[in-house]
Amino acid sequence: MDKILSFHPLLADKVRLSIMGVLANSNEPIAFTDLIEAMQLTKGNLSSHMKKLEEGGLIKMEKEFVNRKPRTTYECTPNGREHLKEYLEQIQALLKFN
Amino acid sequence: MDKILSFHPLLADKVRLSIMGVLANSNEPIAFTDLIEAMQLTKGNLSSHMKKLEEGGLIKMEKEFVNRKPRTTYECTPNGREHLKEYLEQIQALLKFN
Numbered sequence: 001m002d003k004i005l006s007f008h009p010l011l012a013d014k015v016r017l018s019i020m021g022v023l024a025n026s027n028e029p030i031a032f033t034d035l036i037e038a039m040q041l042t043k044g045n046l047s048s049h050m051k052k053l054e055e056g057g058l059i060k061m062e063k064e065f066v067n068r069k070p071r072t073t074y075e076c077t078p079n080g081r082e083h084l085k086e087y088l089e090q091i092q093a094l095l096k097f098n
Numbered sequence: 099m100d101k102i103l104s105f106h107p108l109l110a111d112k113v114r115l116s117i118m119g120v121l122a123n124s125n126e127p128i129a130f131t132d133l134i135e136a137m138q139l140t141k142g143n144l145s146s147h148m149k150k151l152e153e154g155g156l157i158k159m160e161k162e163f164v165n166r167k168p169r170t171t172y173e174c175t176p177n178g179r180e181h182l183k184e185y186l187e188q189i190q191a192l193l194k195f196n
Contacts, residue, residue: 003120003137005112012112014103021192022101039101088193094119095186 005090008083010056016049020076023059024084029073050074058083103188106181108154113139114147118174121157122182127171148172156181
């Protein structure tokens with residue numbers, strides 16, 4: 001029996017895990033500007049996390065034009081949701097004394 | 099509303115979190131040698147984690163002699179248990195879509 005948690009390495013960071021939680025709880029894509037406001041992170045800091053999450057296939061980015069202005073949105077992928085579910089299940093199994 | 103998780107920094111590492119889970123699930127102190135076997139970690143690696151957890155007040159170390167042999171045991175402190183509970187609650191609140 002392996003006692004060490006083995007969730008997706010990108011979820012080990014609490015900022016990235018928090019971003020994933022916000023995206024996974026939303027039924028629609030969230031604009032980058034709204035995420036900045038929600039997470040209270042700098043643009044550069046958030047960008048860097050989003051890039052990693054996208055490369056890892058946990059989120060999906062979309063760029064579109066709204067009233068001729070570019071708009072970037074993000075959403076959690078089914079794969080991302082699967083990893084979050086696994087993460088939660090592992091934590092709950094580990095801390096079953098509660 | 100703060101969207102970023104804010105659990106105890108020592109719990110951000112999944113090996114340490116795993117060790118804490120094992121200790122918190124046990125009703126009695128666990129010997130260092132048993133922990134090595136359970137966690138499948140090297141002595142040095144486990145020692146380093148235990149030292150950090152102890153310094154952070156999340157676990158308590160005890161040294162005793164059993165049949166004239168020194169024995170080191172560890173147990174989760176009430177404070178450690180409190181932080182684990184907080185961790186679990188935060189994760190469950192974050193991933194409430196499940």
